[in-house]
Amino acid sequence: MQSTMKMFGIILMVIFSVSCGPSAPQMKTREVAERTYKCSLVRGTCKSECNSWEYKYNYCHTEPCCVVREYKRMEKLLSTPKYTT
Structure with a gap:
């Protein structure tokens, strides 16, 4: 009787410990x-x-996440002095 109760307890522990966590598809x-x-x-x-x-x-699932590169102004062109007449 005691050995069957131990086996039953072990089986219940295994079932509860496996079923508590999220399944693999849910995690994915x-x-x-x-x-x-x-x-x-x-x-x-x-x-x-x-x-x-x-x-x-x-990567989002199998395809890449594409981010637009930021436009950077060239400082050399902006810093040249402007001549006015």
Whole structure:
């Protein structure tokens, strides 16, 4: 009687410990949602391919998160003195 109760207790512990955590597909879905959210935070888009003026930030599921490079003005052109007549 005692050995059957021990076995029953062990089986219950295994069942409860396995069923408590999130399943693998749920974790994968949550990861994809987090990556897509992080992509939108940096004003990126999840596309199949990035253009030349974009860089890959991270990967949303299988496609990259493409973020537009910031436009940087050339200081040399702005700092030249302007001559007026």
